[in-house]
Amino acid sequence: MSTKNTASKMSLKEMQLAFYEGIFNPHNDTNLSQLSNTICRTDAPLSAEDRIGIYRGSILGGITEALTAIYPVCVKLVGETYFTHMVAGYLTQYASGSPDLGDYGEHLPQYIADFTPAKELFYMPDVAQLEWYWHKAFNAEEAGNAPKISYTLADLGNVTEEQQPSLQFCLTPSAFLMTSDYPVHQIWEVNQDDHQGDQTVNLDDGAVQLVIWRSADYGMRIDLLRDAEYQFLFALDQQKTFGEIAQLTCGEHLNELLPKFIQLGLIAGFNLTN
Template identity: 35%
Template sequence: MLALHKLQTQFAQAMLDPGGKGSELPIRANGLSAARRLQVYRNNLFASLTGALRACYPVINRLLGERFFDWAAKHYIRDYPSTSGNLHDFGREYAEFIRAFPPAAELVYLADVARLEWTYQEAFHAPEPDAFKLDELSSVPPDRYGELCFKLHPASRLLVSEYPILHIWQVNQPGCDGMVDLSEGGVNLLVIRRGLAIQIEALSVGEYALLENLAQGHVMSYAAEHALKAEPALDLPRCLRRHVARRTIVGFEL
């Protein structure tokens, strides 16, 4: 009798090995050989995980085409086997995978589009924040504003790319079409869930620098300094008010 851990390890290896027969596993034939039984299970596993990847990366699926996507998915499933019992976690390393996948090397923007789609997924499943008590903020003395450490919405993510990935994402939505010129340049993005809707917003370089530094836990004076260094003309008070009003910023510490 195999120990449970060894049995599970051998079974997982047999699932990921396309030629694996699982000869060491105690599988009863009962009309089908052990290899055939494993192949049926393996086919179901790969179909399920490929479907999960397609649900996370619909734009990548459209850019690559379904047959190419399915073929690449087989490589991903074997190279990055799931380590979580939560199917929502599967696909986290897909951008890393597709960046290094030689058959897709000519599509230089693909990994960043994948990062955007995974960020969308993360924002969708992130928790809701506690209510932001604005009256507490109004009680902070003006001479201590620079010491404020603002907290971003837990369902917000920041993303920067040298490619026009937002435009690529937009023209590849259902019912949409169009061409994208890569010379449009890069974007700074905020991906955030507001209510039940995921929104993707393009940010100026200063606005991005402000939110990025706040997300990293820096105090307001530090974040403001770097925001204005990136974009000297940034209207900092207006920018801050907008993100408080739109609940990008949902709390603070002093």
């Protein structure tokens, strides 16, 4: 049977799945044989398997390079060779669902947490989570383009007293909240290329609550939050109304928290729930 006829009997979806398996699961001999039959032979002294290998090296290398760019501190913590070895399994377990490599890598923090050889670096999954949020914050849409924000802060003057409990303040799209049992913001900071001074981090400094975000002037920030501040921003992130937040512990500090985060730029607008 000719290669052309064999290939013609496969649907496009079947060919795509066979190609994916050929790249990410090369030890499946049956699939490899099937995929080889779809590759046109030339006079070049390369087997179909060798040609698939060329694609594999290019694709896996490109994805690994993208992850290296998104997680530079993790790379520094373990070295590039180890990092490449560590993410090899991640590439086979998590397929990219986007044509943009910048969208790939969301589940790497959890993967690192489950990666047995990396368990000695028990703080590394949280460092990876911070780096992913940094990456997402840097590439987040502008607050003015966010479809989930109906009103700008300038419209607050039009809100009646009866409507105030139904106010639903919205965080800027670049804001990401996280907690960690370790001072991961310090680990991140001392591993920056422009860091000067002491590189010692005391893991006994304890848990932290952070917001990673991009300010209006495009400056990237990692802010350390007090309990009330984190609870307030978390409630906003959960789309709690002003009336609901007033019933929380942080509600005692609303007169301080609301103007502070509006002034900082973390609150970008609001909705009205009724």
